[in-house]
Amino acid sequence: MGNCIICGTPVDGEICQSHEEDAVFEFRGTAASQLTPGRYYRGTVDGYADFGVFVDIGDHVTGLLHRSELDRRLESLDWEPGDDVFVQVLDVRDNGNVDLGWSIRQREREFRGELIETADGEYKPEDLEDDTDQAAENADEDVQESADEGAVQAGELQAAADEDESESNADSIDDQQPAAAETAGTVAGSGSVATESAAASTPTTEDAADAESEPEPALNRTTVDAIENQVGSVVRLEGEITGVRQTSGPTVFELSDETGTVECAAFEEAGVRAYPDVDVDDVVALEGEVEHHHGDLQVETETLDVLTDEDRETVKDRLESAIEEEARPADVAPLADHEAVTAVEDGIADAATEIRRAVMEARPIVVRHGATADGYVAGAAIERAVLPLIREKHTRDDAEYHYFERRPLDGRVYDMDAATSDVTSMLEARDRHGEQLPLVVLVDAGSTVESVDGYELLSLYDADALVIDDSRADDQITDAVDVAVAPSLAGVDIADTTSTALAANVAAHVNDDVRADLVHLPAVSYWENTPDEYLELATEAGYDETGISERREAVALEAYYQSYKDKRELVIDLLFGDDEGSERPRDGDLAAHVSEQFRDKLEAELETARENLTVRGVDDVTVSVLDTDAFTHRYNFPTTILLLDALHRSERDRTDPPYVTLGVGDDELHVRATEPVNVRDLGDAIAEAVPNGGVSVVGGRDGHVEFLPGERDAVREAALEALGETLA
Template sequence: MGSCIICGTSVDGRICELHEEDVVFEFRGTQPDELTPGRYYRGTVDGYAEFGVFVDIGDHVTGLLHKSELDQRLDSLDWDAGDTVFVQVKGVRDNGNIDLGWSIRQDESSFRGTLVDDPEADAEYLAEEDEAGNAHGGATDGSSPASAEREEGTDDEAGDDGATESAEPAETGVGAGNATESGESEKAEESAPRAGAVAAQTEDRPARAGSVDDRSEGAGAAAGEAEAGETPAAEDGDDAESVDGTPTFEQVTIDSLADRVGERVRVEGEVVTARQTSGPTVFELRDETGTVDCAAFEEAGVRAYPEAGEGDIVRLEGEVERRRGELQVETEGLVVLEDEERDTVTQRMDEAMLQRARPDEVDPLAADPAVESALEGVRDAATAVRRAVLEGRPVIVRHSATADGYLAGVALERATLPLVREHNTGADAEYHYFDRRPLEGSVYDMDDATGDVTDMLSNRARHDEQFPLFVFLAAGGTAESQDALDLLGVYGARRVLVDEQEVDADIAETVDVLATPDEGETTATALAATLAAHVNGDAREELRHLPAVSFWEETPEEYVDLAEEAGSGAEETTRMREAVALEAYYQSYEDKRELVADLLYGEGDLVEHVSEQFRERMSAEVETAEANIGTREVGGETVLVLDTDAYTHRYEFPPDRLLLDELYRRHREEAAALFGVGTDEAFVRGDVDVRTLVERAQEDAPEAGLDARGAREGRVEFLAGEREAAQEALLAALAESL
């Protein structure tokens, strides 16, 4: 039995089932059938074909990454022959052909570990074990033979300050002998911190004088006399020295590290993640100015500083280096701060982060009384989103699967993605740190929340990811969402609600940030576009036409003018609205990021093509409905009644709510309300409070299970077996409501 190189779980091998997809394998075999389907492998580009890319996995082992597996067009790939890429082996056919799948992780540092897959030795082992000259397969107890050999008698030869990268290794041990003969390889330099870091962390020799460990233990007279957090002055570019000649560390902020490569520094901040690789432990450290990876090496695959975990406030010392083009601190000492020291650093970070994240005074895109009355809440919401990006926290946007919902979500997306790219270097950062998840209606229910909580817990367990910030756009504002929002709150996930309508009192008290108008009427998109403009001022120009697109009728002149200035006239904004409404219906639970962006920002005939489909399908459905619509005199008012089960095409576009909206716009001059009734739900269009309507109807049909769960959409649910009773009770209640 061995132990998982990531979590330490006892396994038969070197990786547990939970973390197998977090490891990339280097294949040492020569036959396709020696590959393990489902695993991710490092490969090199062999060449292109019309139908995909050929990738060499090992000697004489080549697979096909078919273009259907790519997340982009084949001709947009910037891979050249010989480039290192990462792919998943989907399967190996009987004829030896290898089917490959796409990996969103195209950098080895994005994986949490690397193992060698060596069929000849019938083993999997750490790359460091092979580099050290050990027998393939190495130890199976989770320890590294290379590290074991390093521990045998090398401490005395390392010197008081530890060996540097250029120092010759000790001559004891097989690994040392190989290194002496061949020199230190670039790969070895990248996979583990310098030897000095190891020496500083071993228990059987003292740490450097003046280091974090010395001060925490009270060792060293100069360190003992210094106040906590104070650092002796140091000249830029030089290692400072204390009075006894030992190196000290200059306290700096993370944003200054690019100018301090090669220097020893001290950084205070919060541990965002702590991930164990096949070599060092990598702490992602955040202070008030940014984040940086800090590598700490105990021995290959062994957790360094196990007392420090996610959320801890720490003081870390080490040398600034560049590895694979990225800044990294090679950790020489780390302590978890407690009590006053922790509180001081936390307060400093919070104040600085709030100052960085909070936008200047909010300036609406156009004169809109409703938006202007919500500006303070909009500013708070923008601060929350900006802060999440700065902290490396994912942003999850929940919105309804309507044209207005999609437009509102896209507005925030267009503003946030550039910030995500700026503050995260990963190739897939914009997909990892920002996600839109449409809802079927405006209610955020327990099914939705359970899915979100499951995802965020899984991402924390698998990838050490922080809990996300949830932003609700015109969704979650009614009491029916209370339980689901509470579930997020149990885990401490922050919730921002931006709504163009008044929200229920309990919801207002539940969410962490609320932005809603005190007066007037507007759309969710108008509010979200103003929010987005203050999340990222550079995106303001891209947002100007979106509010005009969101109004189905009576678009305010200010937004019409704004759209025209942006190059979108009334006809174009109408076509965009129709196209987005159509695409919002299909695969309604998907964000369709690229497709919707093409509709709103692309060139060509796409918008006209999709909007034409909208008009054709809507026209045909309206014609059928109008031929079968009935009238009822209710309380002296005319109410139009449509059996949506009998006279609409169920499960086809347009959905009932969109069809009834269009019918009401066409016939509201001749009728006070429109009532559409289906198998177990009804829609009401008119100047009616749906909740009050349901309360009155419940008195006449107590067995019908009437529920105003979809009150925002004018939707009422009831038991299918009580349809007739529910319909009559609702129509009778309309007489009192109109």
């Protein structure tokens, strides 16, 4: 009777049944029948077949890890014959075949214990080692006894020889003296030579002390981008800790230097934090062996020291110099000659620099954008530029999902609800996974004073933010964010600007390698009056007007469904297409299919809306009023915003300007006009006329008016009067 090595429960053997899967076994049996199904074993890769991998379990048994048991494609395994791996024995068949299962744990340290399984049971490694040591000790004793017996026999023979010599004739002694002397000299000489030889081969105490005191040569520093060619070697890295996470086995540190980021595993014991004094932002020197772990490069940490004083400053200066040199674009080259973009060239360079710095510093990037066609395409442009840089920077295959996130917004205001959600997520990521605080990028949203509270919440945690928006921005926003790319702040007419036109230019300067992928995106974002320069870019890239229109409509429809999700892969397919021969749909086919649904759904709603428009003439201003709650399907596509935009475009050409389309719901009022309307001024006029209406403006001068449902009729009449006075 013994105790379980994990929980201490009394058991027959060394481990209880409930913890068998928590230990790894080394098999020293001689037959497959001696294996225990359900347990995990150390094995050695024997070879590959079309249907799986053969793994030797011990010296006498081979099992098959079938491809259906893998958590990845067989072709993606980086195992080589002879590699040590860990597998689970699923079944031992009657014919001796062994079925193996995949183990997510591929290091001994990720298990909670280690045992040796033999034909007659399991043993602790030290118990078998004790047996081996005892056997070796017994063998040494036998050798010593043999040596002692030999010495006794040699002594007896020498005594016999002496006795024979003493009985010799005295005369013969004189004759034999030279020979005896020669013989003695030979014997003595042999002994002297042996002694000198032993003395030469055995170091003196002084020599041993000198050998022990001689330090090993220090490792030269290497860089993260160079370790790919040093697998199996011990390297020294210097950099900043940009992430810490505790697994059920080792502690994983993310170390960033001026060339990249790599994960470094350090093991104290299963689930116990290694190097507890090392945390995010510490500058360290780390030595360890470079390995492949599940296809990713990883360093097995041997030493990890926090650098201070001059050593720390040396590394920090090296990192900062590299970031300054690489982060800022050498020059600004817009995608096209567009006045609104040219006016904010400095902002474009600043925004690109901030995004590139975040990637280089291993900070997550969170892109927030409106759930519209323009918002999605603008966000996708930034995503297209950043993801390759993240893949290049980090050694983890899934880094792009950890260090980049795109989250649609409900509306164009970065309010406290959105900011609270982001702060909660980033604090959880910091506390649970040791991640740094993110850079929050607002695209097609967040440029008005209503977003300031949200930015202030981010700033309390030292999280950076930048905004890229085509709306008429408020001056207060420049103090609330680190960078604002908003042409209206430069005094430029924004009538022919979209957020995508701005974001695509920023993205092109974040990553010049994807510039050719982005040139058609500005044209996709315009519902009408697309600037000629963007149409020419799209045409040169192989997108005709039909293709551009289909992509815009398809994205607009998909933006409506599950508007809170990024739909990364679907948006990529719609906007950027795919290679020939791919199993995924071609971009043109997909866009055409989805855009057809868009047109059918939109036209059905437009027909209903036209039949229920109320046309009013107010001071020479024609106003078409639509009751958006009574005469639209509130939970069906299209959204109120999209419907009003399409309705206004379709009706304005039938009426002399000024023409206004007014959408009035239970508690919201939206206005579209042929002449610019400052919604803030409109809101002030309504509030003055309806002081008890709870009137407020959301989204600044291009936003909408909110009010109390009980004052709906009064708000509508006040809006009509104010529009007449403003536009007449």
